[in-house]
Amino acid sequence: NAGVMQNPRHLVRRRGQEARLRCSPMKGHSHVYWYRQLPEEGLKFMVYLQKENIIDESGMPKERFSAEFPKEGPSILRIQQVVRGDSAAYFCASSPPKREGYNEQFFGPGTRLTVL
Amino acid sequence: SQELEQSPQSLIVQEGKNLTINCTSSKTLYGLYWYKQKYGEGLIFLMMLQKGGEEKSHEKITAKLDEKKQQSSLHITASQPSHAGIYLCGADGGYQLIWGAGTKLIIKP
Numbered sequence A: 001n002a003g004v005m006q007n008p009r010h011l012v013r014r015r016g017q018e019a020r021l022r023c024s025p026m027k028g029h030s031h032v033y034w035y036r037q038l039p040e041e042g043l044k045f046m047v048y049l050q051k052e053n054i055i056d057e058s059g060m061p062k063e064r065f066s067a068e069f070p071k072e073g074p075s076i077l078r079i080q081q082v083v084r085g086d087s088a089a090y091f092c093a094s095s096p097p098k099r100e101g102y103n104e105q106f107f108g109p110g111t112r113l114t115v116l
Numbered sequence B: 001s002q003e004l005e006q007s008p009q010s011l012i013v014q015e016g017k018n019l020t021i022n023c024t025s026s027k028t029l030y031g032l033y034w035y036k037q038k039y040g041e042g043l044i045f046l047m048m049l050q051k052g053g054e055e056k057s058h059e060k061i062t063a064k065l066d067e068k069k070q071q072s073s074l075h076i077t078a079s080q081p082s083h084a085g086i087y088l089c090g091a092d093g094g095y096q097l098i099w100g101a102g103t104k105l106i107i108k109p
Helices: none
Strands: A005-007 A010-013 A019-024 A031-037 A043-050 A053-056 A065-068 A075-079 A088-095 A111-115 B004-007 B010-014 B019-025 B032-037 B043-049 B055-058 B061-065 B071-076 B085-093 B096-099 B103-108
Touching: A005 A088, A010 A019, A019 A088, A019 A111, A031 A075, A031 B096, A043 A065, A043 A075, A043 B085, A043 B096, A075 A088, B004 B085, B010 B019, B019 B032, B019 B085, B019 B103, B032 B071, B043 B055, B043 B061, B071 B085
Parallel strands: A010 A111, B010 B103
Antiparallel strands: A005 A019, A019 A075, A031 A043, A031 A088, A043 A053, A065 A075, A088 A111, B004 B019, B019 B071, B032 B043, B032 B085, B055 B061, B061 B071, B085 B096, B085 B103
């Protein structure tokens, strides 16, 4: 059973370009979470998705950032017109359908985005 | 909003020595998760605590949640180089996990 997969592992973009980060959850997991980790900082929640639905995007910047989790295929985090401040590690996590009191999330290896 | 404070921020320990990392919450914890992160890799789940006074162990790592459910500690016995990394505590915040800033652990040979 493969774990959470993210690609690319490293992504370099110039200011103004678009970045697309992909996440394939673990088999059987229908919930996906995106987190951002800025250099020397902790993880910050961005968005929580289920298949074809955004459940909570309270951590997403209002502009330039979007996320989707289509019926088929991986979840995509899309950053338009990247700026240097977007440089960070972006982690995806997945979980099975939620059980009361349990929120164990399984993390991918992350995508390290560098904006030149 | 809930905040988690971890201490110390970083720790250098001689191989073979014991160590403790603390995680303090500004609100009652309804689920506390410990993860470990190595540079360039994702987070690895260690343990989850829910009940006041609960204690769990795995190999040489023991995690505890206090009776008031506002503080957790992670204790490593007889540390080894493989224990090096960043330890993160996360609180169940509904959909998301709310994270501490992490404790960077370095093991000196």
